[in-house]
Amino acid sequence: MRVALAAAVGFYLFRYGLDSPVAATYALFGAVSLGGLSRIPGTGRQRAATMARVLPVCWVLVVVGTYLSVRTWSAVAGMLAVGFTLAFCAVGGPRPAGVAPGLQLLYILPSFPPYDPGSLGERLLGTTTGLVLLVAAEWLIFPEPAPMAYRERAARAAWTAAHCARALAVPPYVLGAADRSSAEENGRALRSLMVPEAERPAGPGVRERALAHTGLAVRTLLNRLARLPAPPRAPEREVTAVLRAVAGLATATAGCLREGPSPMGPYQELSSARAALSALSAQASGFAPVVLRGHAAVLEIADAALAMGAAADRVVRGRHAEVEVPPERFWYSTVPAPVLWWHRLRGHAGRRSVFFQNAVRIALALTAARLVAGIDTLPHGFWAMLATLSLTRTTLEATRHTIRLALTGTLAGALLTAGTLTLVGTHTNVYAVVLPVWMLFAFTVGPVRGVGWAQGLFTVLVALVFAQLAPSTWQLAEVRMLDVLIGSAIGAVFGLLAWPRGAHDEMRRAAAELLRTAAEVVVATTSSVAGGAATIVPAGAPGHRSLHHAVVLAESAYAQFQSEPTSLTGARRGPPAPVDWQATLIAGHHTLWGSERLLDPPVTVLPAATARAVEALGERMAGRMLLLSAALDPGGDTPSLSVPRIAPVTAEFSAEPVGAPRRYYAVVEWLESLAADLTRLSRGGATQEADVGSDAGGGPGGSGSRRPA
Structure with missing residues (x-):
């Protein structure tokens, strides 16, 4: 209703009210581009806000397309640059990704005859009118209730964490079944699968990064609280003090996320309580191993809570946050927005990024379509490029399936169009009456029934439009069919040549690289801890930066892998994936977080026996x-589709060296979490979920702790 109303009002206003066919065309396609072709996430009002922000970009694209269209070579070069840039902007999050196809159309439209820069004013007027009408329709018609914001979800999860921490600080010092269920439910609510796409904190800005960091830290805190074992006796005063301070900081964090005061006071209180417990735990000779293991687990809880509070403060106050932390943990806090965008773009500027692959694929396909249309002077060559844009998919199989349905629908629409044009002839009044009804029908049925119906209905729609702009015959349907055939063929060719398997191989390759890099970091960390301060490796070492970059690429590949269309039978191509890809991402985040925490000075030299045990455990992990990694890598010597199961390794961590110090138990706690991740890795499709890095909160050092992307 919204798109049909905006497009019809703009078209009739200029075509019959002001007698400006050029402005009428641009008003109609301006509304169709962002309202029909784009897939902007969110409610109507959220979409309206996005459209209003990109209106200046629309003007630029119409101007550039108009002036570059006078020569084929300049139009082709412009299509290559504009096509890649707009597609690559998907790295900025769901909104830039959703609006990109419509912006592509607004460059394509003025790239074809008539090559008339003198009509630029009419083109801009029509485009602006169509988009303003669409913004008004999205804002006013059928208003939808706003979904729960991610900040509110994080605040509720923080309240739950506070309740769990209070329960653990009083007898019997364990969580009941109801509390565990509540922690699990609130943690699940922060997963991408459970969050509307428009609410996901995926942008490169300070507040978006901090909000994602907050969600990761809250999820980690809830998981750690739920896993905290019951103590063998009443816990020490320092332990209960830490848990009470965690509850206080979690409560303050929830208030901060709801525009309350900064959690500075509770943050400092927890820092002091953590330091006291750490000093107590350092007296290893006075405690049993099971108690030291409990201390290590509580210290991990404190670390997660501290990261949560610091991140939440940056969500609300941005670069003016009051909670001070080491600069490397929240490096983005003081970085200007253009630099943050540069880091995001640079992190994906490589052939292993699926965002880069998609941008190259669509840019080359559109460039080829523009070249063919310019050389062969295709009548209505705009339709060929539109077919390339709308039918090209991320995998060859999906593209082939889509094209087959599209050609079938286009053929049916062309036959109906030919019959209509033959019967009605030049009686434009008939087309004027039928067009708005057909628009409503097409924009309602097309998205529901699939690409075949959409192409068929759109074929009739454009015929009804062009028949009112100039005298048309049944040959218009023939031209439409030819253009769609050419555009879809170009899309199929580039789907075959450019990464035809989409994210399938890239997911395996990215996961393999992530595990290889994580293994290096594990060995380096355990060796440094075993050797003491003399051989400490700084948290900003190249290995850590490489691991974070590997996590970023794996998350983007996983996002596309989950969104790629299924095969004809409704199942993903090939056998069900034997890998829980999410566990791979969790392992990467856990490796980053634990390594940075263990390498924080001061570090004391471990006894010889303990040092050997630490190094041995690290090498085994x-x-x-x-x-x-070798089983996952599709480029290895013996790539395998089956991933070996990793047996639980709890027994390896239960034999403590005599007199082991506190840091030994901290290492063991970290390695045990990694072992649990690897155990889940080979369980396959039964535990897969479609949220990107859902438990990526391997901890506070997760996606917010290092520079790239």
Whole structure:
């Protein structure tokens, strides 16, 4: 209703009210571009806000397309640059990704005859009118209730964490079944699968990054609280003090996310309580191993809560946050917005990024379509490019399936169009009456029934439009069919040549690289801890930066892998994936977080026996990671579709060296979490979920702790 109303009002206003066919055309396609072709996430009012923000970009594209269209070579070069830039902007989050196809159309439209820069004013007037009408329709017609914001979800999860921490600080010092269920439910609510796409904190800005960091830290805190084992006796005063301080900071964090005061006071209180427990735990000779293991688990809870509070403060106050933390943990807090965009773009500027692959694929396909249309002077060559834009998919199989349906629908629409044009002839009044009804029908049925119906209905729609702009015959349907055939063929060719398997191979390759890099970091970390301060490796070392970059690429590949269309039978191509890809991402985040925490000074030299045990455990964990990496890598010598199961390794961590110090138990706690991730890795499709890095909150050092992307 919204798109049909905006497009019809704009078209009739200029075509019959002001007698400006050029402005009428641009008003109609301006509304169709962002309202029909784009898939902007969110409610109507959220979409309206996005459209209003990109209106200046629309003007630029119409101007550039108009002036570059006078020569084929300049139009082709412009299509290559504009096509890649708009598609690559998908790295900025769901909104830039959703609006990109419509912006592509607004450059394509003026790239074809008539090559008339003198009509630029009419083109801009029509485009602006169509988009303003669409914004008004999205804002006013059928207003939808706003979904729960991610900040509110995080605030509720923080309240739950506060309740759980209070329960753990009083007898019997364990969580009941109801509390565990509540923690699990609130943690699940922060997963991408459960969050509307428009509410996901996916942008490169300070507040978006901090909000994503807050969600990761809250999820980690809830998981750690739920897993905290019951103590063998009443816990020490320092332990209960930490848990009470965690509850206080979680409560303050929830208030901060709801525009309350900064959690500075509770943050400092928890920092002091954590330091006291750490000092107490350092007296290893006075405690049993099971108590030291409990201390290590509580210290991890404190770390997650501290990261949560600091991140939430940056969500609300941005670069003016009051909670001070080491600059490397929230490096983005003081970085200007253009630099943050540069980091995001640079992080994906490589052939292993699926965003880069998609941008190259669509840019080359559109460039080829524009070249063919210019050389062969296709009548209505705009339709060929529109077919390339709308039918090209991320995999060859999906593209082939889409094209087959589209050609079938276009053929049916062309036959109906030919019959209509033959019967009605030049009686434009008939077309004027039928057009708005057909628009409503097409924009309602097309998205519901699929690409075949959409192409068929749109074929009739454009015929009804062009028949009112100039005398048309049944040959218009023939031209439409030819253009769609050419455009879809170009899309199929580039789908075959440019990464035809989409994210399938890239997901395996990215996961394999992530595990290889994580194995290196595990070995380096355990060796540094075993050797003491003399051999400490800084958290900003190249290995950590490489691991974070590997996590970023794996998350983007996983996002596309989950969104790629299924095959004809409704199942993903090939056998069900034997890998829980999400566990791979969790392992990467856990490796980053734990390594940075363990390498924080001061670090004391471990006894010889303990040092050997730490190094041995690290090497075993790295060996398991390398084994899984080799099985995942599609480019290896013996790539395998089956991932070996990693048996639980709890027994390896239960034999403590005599007199082991506190840091040994911190290492063990970290390695045990990695072992749990690897155990889940080979369980496959049964535990897969479609949220990107859902438990990516391997911890506070997750996606917010290092520079790239």
